[in-house]
Amino acid sequence: MSVTTDRVVYMDNNATTRVAPEVLAEMLPYFSDFYGNPSSMHNFGGQVGRKVAEARGKIAALLGCSPDELLFTSCGTESDSTAILSAIQSFPEKRHIVTTRVEHPAVKNLCERLESLTGHRHKVTQLPVECDGTIDLCKYEEALTDETAIVSVMWANNETGVIFPIERMAALAKERGILFHTDAVQAVGKVPINLSAMKVDFLSLSGHKLHAPKGIGVLYVRKGTPFIPFLIGGHQEHGRRGGTENVAAIIGLGKACELAGAKMNEENTRVKALRDRLEEGLIAAIPHSLLNGHKTERLPNTTNISFEYVEGEAILLHLDRFGICASSGSACTSGSLEPSHVMRAMGVPFTAAHGSTRFSLSIYNSEEEIDYVLAHLPKIIADLRAMSPFWAEAMKSQAGCGCGCKKG
Numbered sequence: 001m002s003v004t005t006d007r008v009v010y011m012d013n014n015a016t017t018r019v020a021p022e023v024l025a026e027m028l029p030y031f032s033d034f035y036g037n038p039s040s041m042h043n044f045g046g047q048v049g050r051k052v053a054e055a056r057g058k059i060a061a062l063l064g065c066s067p068d069e070l071l072f073t074s075c076g077t078e079s080d081s082t083a084i085l086s087a088i089q090s091f092p093e094k095r096h097i098v099t100t101r102v103e104h105p106a107v108k109n110l111c112e113r114l115e116s117l118t119g120h121r122h123k124v125t126q127l128p129v130e131c132d133g134t135i136d137l138c139k140y141e142e143a144l145t146d147e148t149a150i151v152s153v154m155w156a157n158n159e160t161g162v163i164f165p166i167e168r169m170a171a172l173a174k175e176r177g178i179l180f181h182t183d184a185v186q187a188v189g190k191v192p193i194n195l196s197a198m199k200v201d202f203l204s205l206s207g208h209k210l211h212a213p214k215g216i217g218v219l220y221v222r223k224g225t226p227f228i229p230f231l232i233g234g235h236q237e238h239g240r241r242g243g244t245e246n247v248a249a250i251i252g253l254g255k256a257c258e259l260a261g262a263k264m265n266e267e268n269t270r271v272k273a274l275r276d277r278l279e280e281g282l283i284a285a286i287p288h289s290l291l292n293g294h295k296t297e298r299l300p301n302t303t304n305i306s307f308e309y310v311e312g313e314a315i316l317l318h319l320d321r322f323g324i325c326a327s328s329g330s331a332c333t334s335g336s337l338e339p340s341h342v343m344r345a346m347g348v349p350f351t352a353a354h355g356s357t358r359f360s361l362s363i364y365n366s367e368e369e370i371d372y373v374l375a376h377l378p379k380i381i382a383d384l385r386a387m388s389p390f391w392a393e394a395m396k397s398q399a400g401c402g403c404g405c406k407k408g
């Protein structure tokens, strides 16, 4: 499909974000002038080490923890793997893992791998979610047993933005002596976090979801939590993760966390207002559109809407012609158009799950950009429906789906 505009309207911030200009500026000298190894004995390296320590402090400030509870990894995925693999190695006699059906593949696929490839050594409970993407805490409590080595539950869902009650869930795990990990990749920078007041043992975050570069992650390990390294090597990170630190990215992440803390209010007011304007505008202008996910227990930047009887992939291609970047809940995996595991877990009807479209905003979006999407998307959907035999059929029978989640 030919691109008809040079304009880029970026509304896919849950996939990755722009590196903030302030972050880039902070990083650049560490590629050129200050290229020392932070572990070196000489001052040329030592000054870099001090800058890394400063960044660690800024990240700890955003999370409400102590800097020495943080270790740097290569990405959110590595942080997730490190936490889960550490826990199951620390408690080899406990063979049960509790997670949810809506986790990011970084957690979901690892848990499934542990269940299938190690001769069924581990049993994994993937908790279901309600139709609005929220979790039933009774079902959660019932899943926790003496056999459970670790609970791994995401703080906020990347597809819907739905937020889980992590503080409560961590406390319930702790009462039973179970380690608790949260993949907070989507939450950090968007919702307030104070780890010192919580019973969380492990927390994962990723730089590129909060305006730092790709290729840098952090794992929080609560002081006193048993820990077994994932990457074995040198003495970096107090022996908790071998490998020379990704210095520039760490410094960038420190700056990004400082900015995120300072801009948290803007995220929760201006960005949320933009998101609501987009969401309400689309749902009002496009018949048979349904919100996926709880209306309020949700990240301020994310909206996921299903447009019944159209394919998400088709919507994205047409949006792309206008330079609008969004994302779809139907992942084109191995050639088959399957609705995402998140949409399936929520029980979004087939006719709607395929048309689910995610817009994830950031502080760099403007009201004018929202109006631009509102000006183009209703016509795109109408045109696609005009070509859809399913739509024609549904309109004839007056069926529609009308079966969206009534909970949220």
Ligand SMILES: *Cc1c(COP(=O)(O)O)cnc(C)c1O
Residues within 6 Å of the ligand: 014, 015, 074, 075, 076, 077, 078, 104, 106, 154, 156, 157, 158, 183, 184, 185, 186, 206, 207, 208, 209, 215, 216, 217
């Ligand atoms: C992006 C993302 C990850 C993976 O982070 P990477 O740094 O890309 O490995 C994990 N969990 C969630 C919820 C995410 O959105």
